[in-house]
Each structure stands twice: as C-alpha cells, then as structure tokens.
Amino acid sequence: MGTIRILPFAAAIGAGVLALAGCGGSSTDDSGGGDGGEITLTFANADPAETWARVIEGFEELHPDITVKQLNIPYAQYTSTINQRMGAGGDGIDLMVVDAGGAALDWNNRGFLADISDLREDAIAAAVSESMVTAREVDGKLLALAPWTTSQFLYYNTDVLAAAGVEPPSGDPAAPWTYEQLTEAARAVQSAGAAEYPLLFDQWDTYYQLQMMGVSAGGGDGIDADGVVDFSGDGWQRALTWYYGLFEDGLSPRGITNDKNGALFQEGKAAFIISGPWGVSVANAGGINYGVAPAPYFEGGEPATSTDSWAVGISSKSEHLEAAKEFLRYMTIDPTGNAQSAEVAGITPTNTEAFATYVEGVEASAGAATAGFGAILQYQLENNAVHRPAVVGYSVFEPGAGQLFSDIRNGADPAERAAQADEEIGAQIERLR
Amino acid sequence: MYRATATRRKARSTLVAVAMLSPALIALVLMRVVPMISAVSQSFRHVSLATGASEFDGLANYTYLLTDPGFHSVLVVTLVFNLVLNPAIVVLSTALALITAQRLPLVGLWRSMIFVPAAVPGAVVALIWSTALQPDGLVNALLAVVGLPPQPFLTSASQAAFSIGIMVTWGALGYWMIFVIAGLKDIPDALYEAAAIDGAGWWRRLFSITLPLLKRPMAFVLIACTVGSFLLFAPVQILTKGGPNGSTNLIMFDIYNRTYLLGDVGVGQAEVVILMLLLAVIVAVQFRLLREDRS
Structure with a gap:
C-alpha cells in the first residue's frame, strides 16, 4: 500500500524536474499579445537589475500598458548568450545592450538587430556629439543608440605634485599635456619620492584604455576594415614602447590588478591616474586634494581620447517593435529618461540636457578640483573622441590586444610581441570568417 | 497464484525504484549527458x-587544434603543472596528516587552521594571494626581512605558474589531509603494538606499516586531486589571464578563452572533448594502480 502512494509522489517530483528544465528557454511573458493590450518587453543587459530599474520605472509610469522585464546576463557570458538565444530564433528578447566596437556589425551580419534609422535625426539633435550616434551605424543603417558615454582624463594629486616641485597640468581642454611631459613629471615625482606610484591607469592592459595612445601616436586602431592587425607599425610601436618603459622604469607598477587602481589614487598613493569620468567620485571618496586635466597625447601626434559605453539595440525578431522603440527613445532622446538611465551607474548620459545636469552635479561635488570637468568632457567628446573600430573580428581582436598589452607590461619586447600578436590575432580572425 | 503475486510485487518495486531515481537520473541526463x-x-x-x-566541418577543428603550436603549449603547461602539483599535494597532505596525528598540544587547533583555507572559495583565495604576491606585497616584504631580493611572482613567465601552484596547494592541503587522517585512523593499533614489541622505531613503523596501509587513501587523493587540478580555472582567470606569455594558460582557461572570448565555439568544444579523453586516460591509469593495491 505504502509503495503505491509513493509512486505518484516520486513521479510528480520527476515531472517537476522536467517542467523546471523546460522553463529554462523562454523568458517573455507576453500577456495580451501586443494588439492594443498589455505589452511586455524583455530587455537583455549585462548589468545588475538595479542599474536599469530607475529608467524602467520612469518609462512604465508614462506607459502603463507596457511592462519592461530585464534579462540580466553576467558580462562574461553576455555575447555568447545573445548569440545563442538570437541564433535559436531570438524568442523572448526585444531589446539588448550592444557593446562598443564590432558587436553592432557582428549582430547586423547575423540579422539580430532591427534598423532604427528613423530615430537617427532626433538622436543626433539630442546627443552631445554626432559621432556618438553615427558610431553605431553599419552600412548606412542605425542599429543602436547609446544612453551612456565615457571619456578619459588625467587626474593628479596636487599635494604630491607640490611635494615633488611639479607644476600641475593645465585644465584647458585644448591644451593637454603630452605623454612626454607626463613621463617627465612622473620621473620628478619618483626622484623626489613624493608618491609610491607616480602614474596609474584605471584599466591596465585593456584596449579601451590604450586605443587612444595608439591613435594619438599615428598607429590608427591597430586593425583595419579587412581585419588586418597591425601593432608593428611606427605609431603603435611608439605607444607600446612608451607603455613598456613605464614599468621598466618603475613609474608604473606591475602586478596590480584593475580593481585596485582607483583606491590607490584615492588613498593619496599615486601622483597621476588616467581614468574616466567616474574618477571624480572615486577621488572625492578619499578626501585628497586633486585636479582634473584633459587626457594627454603624443608630441607631434593628434589628441585622442577613448570613449563609448554600452548602446541599446532592438531585436529584429521583436514582435513589439514600436513599443521597443518608444522605450529606446525614452532612455536616450528624452532628457528625463536618459538621466534616469545613467543615475544608478553614475555614468555620463549622452543627451545634451541630461549631460548638462550631470556635469553640474559633478562640478558641484568637488569645488575647484572639478571646475573644468564639464568643459574638458564636452570638448573631448566633440573633438577627439576615438570610437572602437566596428570591424569583423573585433571580438577576437580585443582580447588578443589585451594579452599583448599585458605581456608588454610584464616585460615582453614590444616589437617581438606585437609581431606575434599581429600574426596570431590575424590568423584567428581569418579562421572565423 | 503465489508466484504471480510475487512477480507483480517485484515489478512494482522496480517501478518504485525507477520513479524514486528519476529526479536524479533526469538531472544527470540534462546536466551531464546532454551537454x-x-x-x-x-x-x-x-x-x-x-x-x-x-x-x-568534419575533423577540421581537431586538426586545427592538434597542429596549433598554441595548443601544444597549453598541453605542455597543463601537464607539467599537474605533474608537479598533484604529487606535491599528496606528499604534503600526508606529511601534515602524520604530524597532526602525533600527540601534540592543541592538535585540534592546528588541524583546524590547516583546514580553514579549504573552506574559502577559490576566487577569494586568488584575490588574497594576488595582494600578497604583488611586487610590493606581503610576500616580498617578508623576503626583504630575511635579506632576499624581491621576486616578480605573477608578473614573470618563469614564476607565475609556480605562484599559482603555491596558492592552490595552500587552499587544497587541509581538505586532502582529512582523507589521509581518515586512512590513518583505519590502521589497527595492534599492528603498531606488535611492531613496538619487535623493537621497531618510528621510522621503521612509518615505512613498514603506515605508508603501505595509507596507499589506498593516498591513491584516492591523487586521483581526485588530479581531476580538480586539470579543471583549475578561477585563479588563472582572476590573476593572470593565461599570461605572462602563455605561461599559465592551463587547458580550462584556454577552453574558456576560445569559446567565450574568441567566440570559436567549435574549437573550444573540440578542446573539451580532448580534455575529457585526457582525463579518462589519466584516471584509468590511476584506477589501475588502485586495483593492483587491492590484489
């Protein structure tokens, strides 16, 4: 008797496991089907849910018939998950964040992204710079809009520079220091023993951080439209040799991971750090005396500053194209929505009005230290921002470049290692065509 | 009549067994067999x-991998790392088990202190050691105290794999020591008493009784530890990303790199298959050693 009772119970557990397993694939709860009824949009992104919660809340208040549901995917698995889900029909995803670089191109080639060119004109009119919109165009089609942007600054500790007898860099956006001037100042700090670390970067060994150096030195992006990789040319070799020298000469440290750089500057252990707009809140938290200057460039070269962040695109398979566009318009073209999108992340919004409010807040946060922040940020975004290249194979190129920079930081010869990277990354891109 | 009832009962028991096992079997199929x-x-x-x-694409991914100098280097790095690390862990965990099996004061405390790192997640172990091993970190400060020059550790192609080995050993020793201690407890006291009557000293007892009778738990530790070490990923991902110059590019990180970073799924999966075959061979050899011991 007892066994008979157990049987359906155990079978129910088995069925439960099957049902759970079956649930894994779909995430859209499309109650109503979108014919004038309730619409649920699924927004795939690689951030914690709270990052986007504020803008979703604001949008839902204005559109009570639309619900936005998030699909938060860990960053490391984001691209492969989108490739897999969209490749399998894209069921359930309406909007997705699109990384800077080749992601828009890759996903356009795979037919994942809807053409949103009808938003182009309004987006350009609302954006701080035109290039932050056009950087997401492929074959004349606009594929994504960026709610956030970034730039790079040279932050300096005024007390450390004073102790070393170094005149601080100018805050004039049009008159940045050269990398040569920066090296000289870092050497003076080193000789005076004024700080443990003369020069830090916010993100060692990343293409985002180093692209602007290669471009400024005349080396271009390091990859061309055909996927040919070139870190061996004169421009990149100049930039990489400079980078190599920083560690050889002890001006910058080896073995320190990226999570520690901001904290080291914040604690007054560094004279300079090249970092993004977020560097202000990091420095403020430390109570140090600091200043902000434009990012440096190579003597004889062009000023160049790394930029961009996530953009948001609409799935070509979305059944709610208009609702999705409405949400995208709200988070980018609408000043309120755009400000809400950047609020939790504390990142720079792209909309002119939201940008002005953001700059005002940042400048008010640290008095004289950040007085020139907004002018520098706006000048760099309008005049010398370099976007990551939208080329096939970018997803292979970026990690390969990261390994190259990391090895050079650890003492590999810049010329030899660059030649190796050119060959290996090029072959890998060719293989995946 | 009686036989028919018995058959029915047996069939029902089988059904019950299948039904009870079904959640585990379904999970096994979905999470192991299907992937x-x-x-x-x-x-x-x-x-x-x-x-x-x-x-x-036929065997193209396998051909590419097997002719790729980068993959050869991954295999060499992984095999050398395992050849050094696993025997070291077995020897050290056995030594610690033997030491803490002696009548020492506060022995429970020592054992707990050795075991604690095993309870710390791998990612946390990696972060703790990354700070200790940075060029101006704790370890170099200790070296300076005893008059030794600073070492580059994770930033040097010749020391990075060794440094990761040290941190893995630190995290794993206490865990494997517990298995050896369990083996030690299984050795009958009568054997030691008989040996003592025969006048055998500590060393003689160690080599003639303890170590021969510890062969099975030590073999188990070697097998389990080998599988774990082949699948090592977190410290490489967090600390070195396979560098400098590929010196810590262990096979699990290479699989992750090819599959997720480079998007070369086919080659990544071919590498997974090669890893499975490699592990199957190594474990089969180790099981054979275990069986000989049983006979």
Missing part, C-alpha cells in the same frame, strides 16, 4: 564569425 553530446556534436562544426552560420 556532453552537445559538446561532441559542436566540436565537428564551424561557426562563422561574420554571419553566425554553423556548418558541419
């Missing part, structure tokens, strides 16, 4: 980066 079949099937396919199109 394995998927890995094998994808290892024969090529995915175009430009179009995302996937097509059958």
Whole structure:
C-alpha cells in the first residue's frame, strides 16, 4: 500500500524536474499579445537589475500598458548568450545592450538587430556629439543608440605634485599635456619620492584604455576594415614602447590588478591616474586634494581620447517593435529618461540636457578640483573622441590586444610581441570568417 | 497464484525504484549527458564569425587544434603543472596528516587552521594571494626581512605558474589531509603494538606499516586531486589571464578563452572533448594502480 502512494509522489517530483528544465528557454511573458493590450518587453543587459530599474520605472509610469522585464546576463557570458538565444530564433528578447566596437556589425551580419534609422535625426539633435550616434551605424543603417558615454582624463594629486616641485597640468581642454611631459613629471615625482606610484591607469592592459595612445601616436586602431592587425607599425610601436618603459622604469607598477587602481589614487598613493569620468567620485571618496586635466597625447601626434559605453539595440525578431522603440527613445532622446538611465551607474548620459545636469552635479561635488570637468568632457567628446573600430573580428581582436598589452607590461619586447600578436590575432580572425 | 503475486510485487518495486531515481537520473541526463553530446556534436562544426552560420566541418577543428603550436603549449603547461602539483599535494597532505596525528598540544587547533583555507572559495583565495604576491606585497616584504631580493611572482613567465601552484596547494592541503587522517585512523593499533614489541622505531613503523596501509587513501587523493587540478580555472582567470606569455594558460582557461572570448565555439568544444579523453586516460591509469593495491 505504502509503495503505491509513493509512486505518484516520486513521479510528480520527476515531472517537476522536467517542467523546471523546460522553463529554462523562454523568458517573455507576453500577456495580451501586443494588439492594443498589455505589452511586455524583455530587455537583455549585462548589468545588475538595479542599474536599469530607475529608467524602467520612469518609462512604465508614462506607459502603463507596457511592462519592461530585464534579462540580466553576467558580462562574461553576455555575447555568447545573445548569440545563442538570437541564433535559436531570438524568442523572448526585444531589446539588448550592444557593446562598443564590432558587436553592432557582428549582430547586423547575423540579422539580430532591427534598423532604427528613423530615430537617427532626433538622436543626433539630442546627443552631445554626432559621432556618438553615427558610431553605431553599419552600412548606412542605425542599429543602436547609446544612453551612456565615457571619456578619459588625467587626474593628479596636487599635494604630491607640490611635494615633488611639479607644476600641475593645465585644465584647458585644448591644451593637454603630452605623454612626454607626463613621463617627465612622473620621473620628478619618483626622484623626489613624493608618491609610491607616480602614474596609474584605471584599466591596465585593456584596449579601451590604450586605443587612444595608439591613435594619438599615428598607429590608427591597430586593425583595419579587412581585419588586418597591425601593432608593428611606427605609431603603435611608439605607444607600446612608451607603455613598456613605464614599468621598466618603475613609474608604473606591475602586478596590480584593475580593481585596485582607483583606491590607490584615492588613498593619496599615486601622483597621476588616467581614468574616466567616474574618477571624480572615486577621488572625492578619499578626501585628497586633486585636479582634473584633459587626457594627454603624443608630441607631434593628434589628441585622442577613448570613449563609448554600452548602446541599446532592438531585436529584429521583436514582435513589439514600436513599443521597443518608444522605450529606446525614452532612455536616450528624452532628457528625463536618459538621466534616469545613467543615475544608478553614475555614468555620463549622452543627451545634451541630461549631460548638462550631470556635469553640474559633478562640478558641484568637488569645488575647484572639478571646475573644468564639464568643459574638458564636452570638448573631448566633440573633438577627439576615438570610437572602437566596428570591424569583423573585433571580438577576437580585443582580447588578443589585451594579452599583448599585458605581456608588454610584464616585460615582453614590444616589437617581438606585437609581431606575434599581429600574426596570431590575424590568423584567428581569418579562421572565423 | 503465489508466484504471480510475487512477480507483480517485484515489478512494482522496480517501478518504485525507477520513479524514486528519476529526479536524479533526469538531472544527470540534462546536466551531464546532454551537454556532453552537445559538446561532441559542436566540436565537428564551424561557426562563422561574420554571419553566425554553423556548418558541419568534419575533423577540421581537431586538426586545427592538434597542429596549433598554441595548443601544444597549453598541453605542455597543463601537464607539467599537474605533474608537479598533484604529487606535491599528496606528499604534503600526508606529511601534515602524520604530524597532526602525533600527540601534540592543541592538535585540534592546528588541524583546524590547516583546514580553514579549504573552506574559502577559490576566487577569494586568488584575490588574497594576488595582494600578497604583488611586487610590493606581503610576500616580498617578508623576503626583504630575511635579506632576499624581491621576486616578480605573477608578473614573470618563469614564476607565475609556480605562484599559482603555491596558492592552490595552500587552499587544497587541509581538505586532502582529512582523507589521509581518515586512512590513518583505519590502521589497527595492534599492528603498531606488535611492531613496538619487535623493537621497531618510528621510522621503521612509518615505512613498514603506515605508508603501505595509507596507499589506498593516498591513491584516492591523487586521483581526485588530479581531476580538480586539470579543471583549475578561477585563479588563472582572476590573476593572470593565461599570461605572462602563455605561461599559465592551463587547458580550462584556454577552453574558456576560445569559446567565450574568441567566440570559436567549435574549437573550444573540440578542446573539451580532448580534455575529457585526457582525463579518462589519466584516471584509468590511476584506477589501475588502485586495483593492483587491492590484489
């Protein structure tokens, strides 16, 4: 008797496991089907849910018939998950964040992204710079809009520079220091023993951080439209040799991971750090005396500053194209929505009005230290921002470049290692065509 | 009549057994068998980066891997790392088990202190050691105290794998020591008493009784530890990303790199299949050693 009772119970557990397993694939709860009824949009992104919660809340208040549901995917698995889900029909995803670089191109080639060119004109009119919109165009089609942007600054500790007898860099956006001037100042700090670390970067060994150096030195992006990789040319070799020298000469440290750089500057252990707009809140938290200057460039070269962040695109398979566009318009073209999108992340919004409010807040946060922040940020975004290249194979190129920079930081010869990277990354891109 | 009832009862018991096992079996199939079949099937396919199109490509991924100098270097790094690390862990965990099995004051405390790192997640162990091993970190400060020059550790191609080995050993020793201690407890006291009557000293007892009778738990530790070490990923991902110059590019990190960072899914899955075969061979050899011991 007892066994008979157990049987359906155990079978129910088995069925439960099957049902759970079956649930894994779909995430859209499309109650109503979108014919004038309730619409649920699924927004795939690689951030914690709270990052986007504020803008979703604001949008839902204005559109009570639309619900936005998030699909938060860990960053490391984001691209492969989108490739897999969209490749399998894209069921359930309406909007997705699109990384800077080749992601828009890759996903356009795979037919994942809807053409949103009808938003182009309004987006350009609302954006701080035109290039932050056009950087997401492929074959004349606009594929994504960026709610956030970034730039790079040279932050300096005024007390450390004073102790070393170094005149601080100018805050004039049009008159940045050269990398040569920066090296000289870092050497003076080193000789005076004024700080443990003369020069830090916010993100060692990343293409985002180093692209602007290669471009400024005349080396271009390091990859061309055909996927040919070139870190061996004169421009990149100049930039990489400079980078190599920083560690050889002890001006910058080896073995320190990226999570520690901001904290080291914040604690007054560094004279300079090249970092993004977020560097202000990091420095403020430390109570140090600091200043902000434009990012440096190579003597004889062009000023160049790394930029961009996530953009948001609409799935070509979305059944709610208009609702999705409405949400995208709200988070980018609408000043309120755009400000809400950047609020939790504390990142720079792209909309002119939201940008002005953001700059005002940042400048008010640290008095004289950040007085020139907004002018520098706006000048760099309008005049010398370099976007990551939208080329096939970018997803292979970026990690390969990261390994190259990391090895050079650890003492590999810049010329030899660059030649190796050119060959290996090029072959890998060719293989995946 | 009686036989028919018995048969029915037996059939019902079988059904019950199957039903009770079904959750575990379904989980096993979904989480182990299906991914394995998927890995094998994808290892024969090529995915175009430009179009995302996937097509059958025969043995091309395996041919590419087996002729790729980069993969040869991954295999060499992984095998050398394991050849050094696993025997070291077995010897050290046995030594610690033997030491803490002596009548020492506060022995429970020592054992707990050795075991504690095993309870710390691998990612946390990596972060703690990354700070200690940075060029101006704790370890170099200690070296300076005893008059030794600072070492580059994770930033040097010749020391990075060794440094990761040290942190893995630190995290694993206490865990494996517990298995050896369990083996020690299984050795009958009568053997030691008999040996003592025969006048055997500590060393003689160690080599004639303790170590021969510890062979099985030590073999178990070697097998389990080998599998764990082949699948090592977190410290490499967090600390070195396979560098400097590929010196810590262990096979699990290379699989992750090819599959997720480079998007070369076919080759990544071919590498998974090669790893499975490699592990199967190594574990089979180690099981054979275990069986000989039983006979």
